[in-house]
Amino acid sequence: MKRLAICFLLLPTLLAGAAPTSRARTGTLAGTVLDAEGKPAAQATVTLQTSDGQHPRSTTTDARGHFSFSPLARGSYDMRAYQNGSWSEWKHNLSVLAGKRTDVTLHLVAPKRAADRH
Numbered sequence: 001m002k003r004l005a006i007c008f009l010l011l012p013t014l015l016a017g018a019a020p021t022s023r024a025r026t027g028t029l030a031g032t033v034l035d036a037e038g039k040p041a042a043q044a045t046v047t048l049q050t051s052d053g054q055h056p057r058s059t060t061t062d063a064r065g066h067f068s069f070s071p072l073a074r075g076s077y078d079m080r081a082y083q084n085g086s087w088s089e090w091k092h093n094l095s096v097l098a099g100k101r102t103d104v105t106l107h108l109v110a111p112k113r114a115a116d117r118h
Helices: 002-018
Strands: 026-034 045-050 057-060 066-073 075-083 086-088 091-096 101-109
Touching: 026 075, 026 091, 045 066, 057 066, 066 075, 075 101, 091 101
Parallel strands: 026 101
Antiparallel strands: 026 066, 045 057, 045 075, 075 086, 075 091, 086 101
8 A cells, every 4th residue: 555655646756757848849940030131120920831831820020020939849840031022032941859949040032123024
């Protein structure tokens, strides 16, 4: 009976040590969006999806052009940014590792004017 009681007392401790926390299984993708002049792009929309095109998410940059996606499952992701008609190039195969932060800088490209296209 004493052994059984000891097992019940130790069970939460053993389970806590055996099961990784959700933070240990996830990571963060964060960074900055810069406009065509290289200045921080406030209120830009950043879109993220898994590299196989699934699970799209978006967020908005703060006043300093910063954004963050967390928690993200380990894996490979693609992202790009948009603001006032300007898009960044896609950043492909960004790795998210457990317990780590991956930093990214996205550069918006000014849209071509109609006169520039001819």
